[in-house]
Amino acid sequence: MKKNEDSILSKRELDVMNVLWEANKPLIASDIPKANANLSINTVQAVLKKLLQKDFIKINDIVHSGTVLTRSYLPAITPDEYALKYVKSEIFPFGKFLSKTQLINTLFDNTENEDGLIEELEKLIQKQKKKKSK
Amino acid sequence: MALPVEFHFTKSFYSKHIMTAIMDFLDFKIGTETYRLSVGQILLALWITGAIFRLLSTVNKYIHFSYIIGRLPGYFKGNIQPIMDRINSELGRQSKFDIRLMPYLETPAIFGIMHPKILMPSTHYTEDELYYILKHEMLHYYHHDMLVKLFCEALCIIYWWNPCVFLLQKMVIKIIEVNVDNSVTCQLDEDGRTSYLKCILKSMRASKKIKADFVITFSGSNVSSIRQRFECILDNYWAARKMRGACITVLSILLFYISISIIFEAEYECNIPGTFDYPTPETSYLIKNGKYYDIYVKGERVGDILEITGPFTELKIYNEKEIPTNEE
Numbered sequence: 302m303k304k305n306e307d308s309i310l311s312k313r314e315l316d317v318m319n320v321l322w323e324a325n326k327p328l329i330a331s332d333i334p335k336a337n338a339n340l341s342i343n344t345v346q347a348v349l350k351k352l353l354q355k356d357f358i359k360i361n362d363i364v365h366s367g368t369v370l371t372r373s374y375l376p377a378i379t380p381d382e383y384a385l386k387y388v389k390s391e392i393f394p395f396g397k398f399l400s401k402t403q404l405i406n407t408l409f410d411n412t413e414n415e416d417g418l419i420e421e422l423e424k425l426i427q428k429q430k431k432k433k434s435k
Numbered sequence: 436m437a438l439p440v441e442f443h444f445t446k447s448f449y450s451k452h453i454m455t456a457i458m459d460f461l462d463f464k465i466g467t468e469t470y471r472l473s474v475g476q477i478l479l480a481l482w483i484t485g486a487i488f489r490l491l492s493t494v495n496k497y498i499h500f501s502y503i504i505g506r507l508p509g510y511f512k513g514n515i516q517p518i519m520d521r522i523n524s525e526l527g528r529q530s531k532f533d534i535r536l537m538p539y540l541e542t543p544a545i546f547g548i549m550h551p552k553i554l555m556p557s558t559h560y561t562e563d564e565l566y567y568i569l570k571h572e573m574l575h576y577y578h579h580d581m582l583v584k585l586f587c588e589a590l591c592i593i594y595w596w597n598p599c600v601f602l603l604q605k606m607v608i609k610i611i612e613v614n615v616d617n618s619v620t621c622q623l624d625e626d627g628r629t630s631y632l633k634c635i636l637k638s639m640r641a642s643k644k645i646k647a648d649f650v651i652t653f654s655g656s657n658v659s660s661i662r663q664r665f666e667c668i669l670d671n672y673w674a675a676r677k678m679r680g681a682c683i684t685v686l687s688i689l690l691f692y693i694s695i696s697i698i699f700e701a702e703y704e705c706n707i708p709g710t711f712d713y714p715t716p717e718t719s720y721l722i723k724n725g726k727y728y729d730i731y732v733k734g735e736r737v738g739d740i741l742e743i744t745g746p747f748t749e750l751k752i753y754n755e756k757e758i759p760t761n762e763e
Binding site for chain 1: 506536
């Protein structure tokens, strides 16, 4: 079982992961502050160590950075996988965001079948298309 | 309701029966010999307690939601930044938006007033669809719709006991959506409007589990209003009805003015010993009596004063020999 199964990212960890996800290619530690000026190299290095321990990132290769050798990193989890895990653990517990008012509104609004409404709206669009082609 | 104040142009209409009955009920005292509260005071205490409770609950949920949203991953599908730059260029704006991925979200949504975040579900969208969705959400921000929603929420907190404010909130959300739809589609041709509607349908068909408060959504949270939005867009409703829109605006302002110009007050018969009706030049006068002035209201002496001030300055002053008769 992967360690990242039970971990939720902190804000700084998420900032680093966002840079890695957006880059979509291996990055070394010094590349990350260049992409996000709010992150210092010291913070990035500490965060990368934690992310590696939690299996959120993996080492891609050892590359040259100037005259030194350094590790390049890739995400070990996609944004979708992480977001799914996060939503299920933080948002899904019932009642967190489904307020009573919303629940009552939902009960009274859904007096008609929503699938039926979608079909009806599709027909409305088709009808307009036919009207235009005439 | 948002302005419970009286203005200089406000006219009072006096009610001797209904309002007096209501005031009597509110003045009715309940309690023991030593400690009594009126019904009005009890209702006011309940009102304030309810409002405070609702405010704390709303603020707590908002803070928690804001924290949770801040920890969602970024949205990296599609060419988001060039699309947003294009939209900003079309609208002549420059605001930056933070796009976050939120699976199971019912429909794309926007959250936040100072640092707006656009929330996107996992659904895969084409570049055109992303353009429509992002333009729709960005226009909510540029129209300050979150402030309007916040204002409605404030009214719901204060007037939590009044079901009309919740109806008002629903209507305002509907209007906000129609307004943004109009802004997005007014410059689109018929094919563009159809594509826009298909994008809304795609959002409706997608997996829907989370309906969140505090956000403004793309396909709307009110199922019954979606049909109305579709009809408005398909018929290009508001483009041909600008005069009607202007008339409705003027009528709304007029109705608002009327609502703050009239208040109903209770009127009681003034038969409490030692008191008299408010003296007016039509019903009252003064008669000089040595250093004092006798006050006459409706032909009856009710008291005297040493110095003429306040409402008595408007009264006619007679000498003893000039006492007016009833005909005068």
